[in-house]
Amino acid sequence: MKKKLLIIGHTFPEPSTTAAGGRMLQLIDLFQAQDFEMTFASTAGSSEYSTDLTTLNISVVSIQLNSNSFNAFLEQLQPDIVLFDRFVTEEQFGWRVAETCPNALRILDTEDLHFLRKAREEAFKMGVSMNEVNLFTETAKRELASIWRCDLSLLISEVELNLLTETFQMPKTMLWYLPFLVGSETFTEKENRTSFEERDHFVAVGNLKHAPNVAAVVLLKQKIWPAIRQHLPQAELHIYGAYAPQHIQEMHSPNTGFLIMGWGPTISEVMQKSKIQLAPLPFGAGLKGKILDAMRYGLPTVTTPMGAEGMFGEAEAPGSVTDHWDTFVAASVQLYQNKTEWQLAQNSGFSILEARFKKEDFSTVFAHTISQLLATLETHRTKHFMGQILQHQSLQATKYLSKWIAEKNKN
Numbered sequence: 001m002k003k004k005l006l007i008i009g010h011t012f013p014e015p016s017t018t019a020a021g022g023r024m025l026q027l028i029d030l031f032q033a034q035d036f037e038m039t040f041a042s043t044a045g046s047s048e049y050s051t052d053l054t055t056l057n058i059s060v061v062s063i064q065l066n067s068n069s070f071n072a073f074l075e076q077l078q079p080d081i082v083l084f085d086r087f088v089t090e091e092q093f094g095w096r097v098a099e100t101c102p103n104a105l106r107i108l109d110t111e112d113l114h115f116l117r118k119a120r121e122e123a124f125k126m127g128v129s130m131n132e133v134n135l136f137t138e139t140a141k142r143e144l145a146s147i148w149r150c151d152l153s154l155l156i157s158e159v160e161l162n163l164l165t166e167t168f169q170m171p172k173t174m175l176w177y178l179p180f181l182v183g184s185e186t187f188t189e190k191e192n193r194t195s196f197e198e199r200d201h202f203v204a205v206g207n208l209k210h211a212p213n214v215a216a217v218v219l220l221k222q223k224i225w226p227a228i229r230q231h232l233p234q235a236e237l238h239i240y241g242a243y244a245p246q247h248i249q250e251m252h253s254p255n256t257g258f259l260i261m262g263w264g265p266t267i268s269e270v271m272q273k274s275k276i277q278l279a280p281l282p283f284g285a286g287l288k289g290k291i292l293d294a295m296r297y298g299l300p301t302v303t304t305p306m307g308a309e310g311m312f313g314e315a316e317a318p319g320s321v322t323d324h325w326d327t328f329v330a331a332s333v334q335l336y337q338n339k340t341e342w343q344l345a346q347n348s349g350f351s352i353l354e355a356r357f358k359k360e361d362f363s364t365v366f367a368h369t370i371s372q373l374l375a376t377l378e379t380h381r382t383k384h385f386m387g388q389i390l391q392h393q394s395l396q397a398t399k400y401l402s403k404w405i406a407e408k409n410k411n
Contacts, residue, residue: 003374005036006079006104008063008089012042012050017242017263018207019180019289020111023156024085025051026181027109028058031081034367039077049242049263065092074100080374081105087114087146094149105373108150112286113160115140120283120306121211130283130306135167144168147175148386152373154178156287157310174384178366179310180292181359190350193298194272196339201236202228202332203274203299205264205290208241208248212284212306219280219325221251225258227329232336237278240264271297276319276336279303280328287311292357294318295349300342302332313356318349 007028013021031038040053041061053060063070074097082097082104084090090108097104119133119140147153147170154176155161161177164170204220206213217239225237236257244260252260264270271277277294284306291311294301300319301307308321320331335342373380381388 002035002037003080004077005031005038005081005083006074006077007038007040007083007085008093009040009042009044009085010089011044011085012040012046012053014047014049014242015051016267017049018210019287019292020085021049021051022289023109023111023180027083027154028053028056030181030363030366032056033363034370036081039079041073063093071096071100079104081107081370083107083109084146084150085109086111087143090146090150091142094146098149103377105152105370105377106150108147108153110143110147110153110155110160112156112284113143113163114285115143116160116163117212117283117285120285124215124283135163144170148384150174151377151380151384152176152369156180157285159310160285171384173380176366176369178362179357180287180289181362182292182296182353182357183359186296186353187350190298193346196275196342199273199275201238201274202276202278202336203238203240203270204278205240205267205270205293206279208244212281213241214245214248215282216280217248217251219282220278221258223325224278224280224329224332225256227325228332229256231329231333235336238270238274240270267293268297271299274299275342276332277301277303278332279307280323280325281307282323284309292353295353298346298349300335300345300349302328302335304328312352315352315355316344316348318345318352 009024013024015021015025028038039059039061041063043063043065061073063073070093079101082101084094084107087108087110094106097106115135115137119135119137120130123130123133153174155164156179158177161175164175165172204217206216208214208217220237229235236259238259238261240261240263242263244262249260251258271294277290277299279288279290279301281288281304287310288307291301291303291307295318302320304323305321308317319335322328322331335345
């Protein structure tokens with residue numbers, strides 16, 4: 001009999017607009033390879049960018065907050081594993097899962113550490129150094145409690161794994177490093193990538209509801225692109241991203257080559273015709289899907305330490321990394337004009353993918369870990385008893401408020 005996996009999603013995956021959407025599809029692929037019967041449940045509706053999960057043989061269910069109907073749904077489904085796509089969904093539904101299906105393995109995909117990204121965003125707004133970020137916030141308390149309550153939490157970045165184990169003293173046995181994964185087809189197709197001579201112009205990509213991406217576009221408009229354009233007056237910057245707010249759309253300027261293109265058709269098409277990616281991210285967390293995609297499609301990237309965090313290990317960056325804008329501009333112009341440096345950056349990207357992100361290096365050991373946890377769940381929970389304490393204590397208020405709302409909604 002097939003084991004059952006329930007994914008509770010804050011939103012439906014949109015791999016063409018967000019790295020988080022691509023991440024979710026990779027997790028789905030890993031569990032399907034283990035032959036799980038899968039259900040995706042969400043309080044949200046799908047959008048025009050959402051993947052139709054039914055084409056992947058996944059059942060899709062609409063659920064409600066603060067409703068006992070979710071408990072009835074759980075009782076009928078009886079999942080072996082429940083995967084929360086971020087800590088907020090665990091806060092909303094985790095206590096109901098623990099109450100209704102106590103023997104289900106609870107996994108949290110952190111996506112990125114939200115409290116880290118929020119703290120860095122606050123530091124950026126206040127003009128404070130990223131070395132002086134205040135991590136000990138209310139959001140941190142909530143997210144760390146959620147990680148403790150789950151049996152296993154997936155970390156996409158080694159930097160964030162180390163932060164949890166070293167700064168917050170969390171046991172490694174509750175955490176699992178699982179970055180973006182790259183399939184073997186990337187390495188067999190790399191010889192077919194478009195050449196230096198076949199490419200033109202600069203590109204910036206990213207979901208424009210995401211604050212770090214919006215801040216990067218503003219920096220490009222105000223500080224970086226005018227300086228690049230002085231050196232390369234014929235060059236253009238093509239900015240692709242769904243959900244662009246009005247003030248970003250109004251930056252569109254054909255006369256200066258600053259072009260807001262909207263949502264791109266496919267990332268491969270966009271990146272294989274561009275010569276350089278610009279990603280001046282001033283804050284953020286996790287791994288940057290845009291930089292991984294650029295390496296896949298042989299596109300050098302000029303980015304910041306925030307953009308590069310967790311991506312390259314000890315390897316040479318596939319482009320340049322700096323948060324000094326004069327250096328950023330100079331590196332962008334140099335890479336755009338120098339074929340030899342451009343090719344070295346491209347090759348470095350391919351080497352990094354092979355050394356750090358190959359799917360086969362992670363998929364088998366991940367499957368084994370899940371299998372082991374399912375077989376030894378009671379022992380695992382006893383070793384991490386703090387999670388049970390938090391499950392009992394800190395969710396009581398949430399639980400009874402939710403039950404009160406559910407009763408109120410009946411009237």
